[in-house]
Amino acid sequence: MKRVSKCIKFLIFSITLALLSVLFSADTNASVNIEGFRLTNETLSLTHSNSYQVYVNQNPSVWVDGTFTWNNNTSDYIGLAAFRTKQSFPVKEGNIYKLSASFFFRGPFISSAPGALLQTVNSNAYFKLVAVEPVQCETITTAPGNSQLSNVGYSCVYDFYLQSKTTSTRQILIGTENTSVMFFLPPLSQGILTFSQDISIFEPSSDGADELNEKDEEDRTNIESQQSDSQSGADDSQDAAESTGTTLLGAFTGFVGALTSASPSNCNIDMDLGNLDLGVVNLCQLSLPQPFPTIASIMLILFCVPLSIATARKVINLFRSFQG
């Protein structure tokens, strides 16, 4: 009787898991979302007088262009830290996606400053592309000249192709919280900061795609050969299967991905719920009464405490069952 009960529990558990997987499976036709973009206040607080504007143009492009005045007499650098964008967009087989991101500073600088004019605290993580592979990334640093007005910056272009033959939504994350850029500037200087980012999607029939195809044909062939090696002969069945839909396993993966892909966001959150698009909401402008975050935090902790106890007891019971 006990075994039957366990079997029924397992059955219910499996059905629930499958239902959840179906509910949260990856969609196929999501629009491009720009989830968050931030130029931290560190820059703005250091600049005593500034005019700054953030343009979010038609998706999927975003750029920032600002003019600042550097009035600080004591310090000779400003920090521009932790800009980050997260975008999700549908990818299709055969399309070529070109992601470019650049960051430029134009203005006077101290040429004798050690470490040049532009520094990244973590240069490896400066442009981080997550969940899209393979990546061809080229970082270009324009060397500073001796003139009083020069362009310095980083430019990074990603070309990537779709490895999987499924059509799904991918997310990319550019920049990290730990990323910061520092400019060494003379006091009382003025300049222009520009950050731009763009995703170009080339259909297979377009000229741009043909050009890129010819240029990177060898790389693409390598990718496809690696893919066919990894699939080890199961292509035919998979092709037939993927044309009709997704598997339960894929749906479960999508559900887990939806949970794990959520990350601490910046002020701007794109309230795009698919059928219901509420636009970008700046959470920093919405004031929440102070007790509510505290109460919510306490409730979360109160939820976690019994969960932790239950997990610990289960682990202990598991060990006891071995001893007994």
Place this chain on the structure above:
Amino acid sequence: MFADYVKMGAKIALIAVITAAIIAIFANVQIPNLDFTLFTNGVSTALAIIYHWVPGANIIVPLAISMLGIQLAILLFEYAMIAVRWVLKVNE
């Protein structure tokens, strides 16, 4: 004695077949590619809002998800142990 081993072998084979069937179902059964953007984006957006407004949520929520994952792993392990005990019981 030999009959016991035969019984155990048969049970192991049965379990292997059932396990393979479950894996095959999860890996091959197709479900239609419906648009569930409301749910996927909803979960992500809700979590993003919680992370933004609730202090410490970005630590606690992944912790809770991890614990639920641990409980799931323990559950699966318990079922595996039930199967092992059943295999070792040769008088059934």
